[in-house]
Amino acid sequence: MSLAVRSCTFSDIEFRNIKRSHVEAWVKKMSQDGLAPGTVKTRYNNVRSVLRGARNDRMLATDPADGVTLPRARKAEHAMSIPSPSDVGKLLEAADPWFLSFVAMCGFAGLRLGEAAAVQLTDIDFLRRTLKVERQIQRAGGGEVLITPPKYGSERLVHIPDGLVQVLARHVEQIGVHSPQKWLFLGDGGLPPHQNTVGYWWRKTVKAAGLEAVKLHDLRHFYASGLIAAGCDVVTVQRALGHSKATTTLNTYAHLWPTAEDRTRSAAGAMMDDALGISADSLRTHQA
Incomplete structure (x- = not known):
């Protein structure tokens, strides 16, 4: 929160004079300064919580951060x-x-x-x-x-x-x-x-x-x-990492879990290995 406030480019403007354009300019500057999309989103949410509080206390008629477009984050598997x-x-x-x-x-x-x-x-x-x-x-x-x-x-x-x-x-x-x-x-x-x-x-x-x-x-x-990779389920990984919600774990690491297609392929492969093994054993028995 402290980092977010210090980086905020409109922190010296009175609440009643804050406009959406101020928030948009701040978000743009953070991106230009090289901050990752996730960091920009975190700082934006921190400052927006203050703006929402001001709106709820009727110090602002509306939330000037509402509708501001944030930089798109890369997909977890690529980032x-x-x-x-x-x-x-x-x-x-x-x-x-x-x-x-x-x-x-x-x-x-x-x-x-x-x-x-x-x-x-x-x-x-x-x-x-x-x-x-x-x-x-x-x-x-x-x-x-x-x-x-x-x-x-x-x-x-x-x-x-x-x-x-x-x-x-x-x-x-x-x-x-x-x-x-x-x-x-x-x-x-x-x-x-x-x-x-x-x-x-x-x-x-x-x-x-x-x-x-x-x-x-x-x-x-x-x-x-x-x-x-060792087969731990979502809740086990969530607890080990200290994520507050299982959805956080899934949003971050879902691409690492085997998909239904992967499990189908593995199951069919195991069935095929068993069938081929039985066939080879049968063939050796007949040859003997």
């Missing part, structure tokens, strides 16, 4: 970039020792950047192999670090693999934890690192791995795609 297992392996090998567990939590537990930065030792249950996601790190104005609940209230318990448990245990043993809160990762002032600090180390890791154009958030897609 999404999913690293290969080989690429993720290269990133893990290239990461600095302290950053390795950060990369691993994003790739094998699906944590967002801010969620991974906010992990404390007490969030990890090494015996039950679970990881609690209860908070996130956000950057406020002037580089201030804010500790807030996860995005969209997505507190959750993630069931993590043995390999990730070992990575986290090694991190605690060799790197240690910081401050009374026992943060796994340390930024400035005894607080966890914010997105700029993490971004620096991520770019350094990508370069060292010999990769290009891989975003940290792509590791979350890698995690989701792995769950779907």
